[in-house]
Amino acid sequence: MTKKLLILLAPILLTVTSCQTEKDYEADEQAITKMNEQWDKNVMTDNEKNADYYTDDGILVENGKVYEGKEAIANLFKTYQEDFTVLNSKKTIDDVKIEDDLATVRGLYSGSFISKLSGDTLNIKGAWVDLCEKQTGGDWKMVYSIGTELKD
Numbered sequence: 001m002t003k004k005l006l007i008l009l010a011p012i013l014l015t016v017t018s019c020q021t022e023k024d025y026e027a028d029e030q031a032i033t034k035m036n037e038q039w040d041k042n043v044m045t046d047n048e049k050n051a052d053y054y055t056d057d058g059i060l061v062e063n064g065k066v067y068e069g070k071e072a073i074a075n076l077f078k079t080y081q082e083d084f085t086v087l088n089s090k091k092t093i094d095d096v097k098i099e100d101d102l103a104t105v106r107g108l109y110s111g112s113f114i115s116k117l118s119g120d121t122l123n124i125k126g127a128w129v130d131l132c133e134k135q136t137g138g139d140w141k142m143v144y145s146i147g148t149e150l151k152d
Contacts, residue, residue: 054143058142
């Protein structure tokens, strides 16, 4: 009798479990989207804050250079802040895939920046991919980021 009851209840249990998983997935996807929206705001106001979105041992690969650790990434962003004035910046998400506590996120970015040294305006477009990890408190942080500028 117990076996028959389990067979009858299995579809119900699977439905409840999948709904809960879908709800969790949506919440995680929203958290990742919010992180990227805040990234854009930080680029416009204080780019150095974006280093906080990386794990302590995070790695950023950007245009052929590797920055290992949150401190190295923070120094890169500090250099950006010192060398450029941001006119506009836009980071869009094209795809998010979440599996348990890991997520891959990819998209495009564009922006216009003025070099404080030369006064030249730089217009850039690029693509990026992040591997993110869900932290104990529920926040998401980047473990690996790869970005590259796209040529027309």
